Amino acid sequence: MAKIKLTKTELKAQRDGLKRFLRYLPTLKLKKQQLQMEVRRVQLEMQQLAAEIRAFEEELDRWCALLGEERRESLETLFTVTGWKTSARNIAGIDTPVFDSLDLQRHEQDLFLAPLWHEDLLDAVEKLTVMRLRQILLEEKLHAIEEELQVTTQRVNLFEKVKIPETLDNIRQIQIFLSDQQSNAVGRAKIAKAKCAARVAESQAVAAGSVDQE
Numbered sequence: 001m002a003k004i005k006l007t008k009t010e011l012k013a014q015r016d017g018l019k020r021f022l023r024y025l026p027t028l029k030l031k032k033q034q035l036q037m038e039v040r041r042v043q044l045e046m047q048q049l050a051a052e053i054r055a056f057e058e059e060l061d062r063w064c065a066l067l068g069e070e071r072r073e074s075l076e077t078l079f080t081v082t083g084w085k086t087s088a089r090n091i092a093g094i095d096t097p098v099f100d101s102l103d104l105q106r107h108e109q110d111l112f113l114a115p116l117w118h119e120d121l122l123d124a125v126e127k128l129t130v131m132r133l134r135q136i137l138l139e140e141k142l143h144a145i146e147e148e149l150q151v152t153t154q155r156v157n158l159f160e161k162v163k164i165p166e167t168l169d170n171i172r173q174i175q176i177f178l179s180d181q182q183s184n185a186v187g188r189a190k191i192a193k194a195k196c197a198a199r200v201a202e203s204q205a206v207a208a209g210s211v212d213q214e
Helices: 008-064 069-073 118-213
Strands: 079-091 094-106
Touching: 008 079, 008 118, 079 118, 094 118
Parallel strands: none
Antiparallel strands: 079 094
């Protein structure tokens, strides 16, 4: 800890700093609470989505069983993901990704050879792709929020356990030093006053003695 100056100017600076810490701390605590709530919300959403994906994959597997082994292996060649769009949602001061849409191109198929439920199967595969992309974004969102929560928690601890106690101690030290200085100054003033009074009394006594001798 750097040595502080024991002056009135430093006392004012320390008091101003304490006011800033006390004013900013509630904002940090509120942000921490918001981030903690958001972490729990995203974790719950991830659990629910994971359960949906598992159930949907089981259903899709039963559907794909209608295809031969060769057709199942070539299923991914029936479409191409050309891109996907996201937007940003601000949570407690940080931008987190949100899924918007999927750009998927379906390859042309021979309508006479393709089964009647072919399009329904592709719809299901597209839905599963969207769900998995949402899952990836939720993981990114959770990581970003947890990082910000860690930084915010560190700042709260820094203010509560270091900065505020340290500043209060600095103020106490400066006040004690200035109070001692003031007491010493009063004491020196009293001594000086007493000495002056003694000199005046002595001078008056000498003067009175001179008059008596005359």
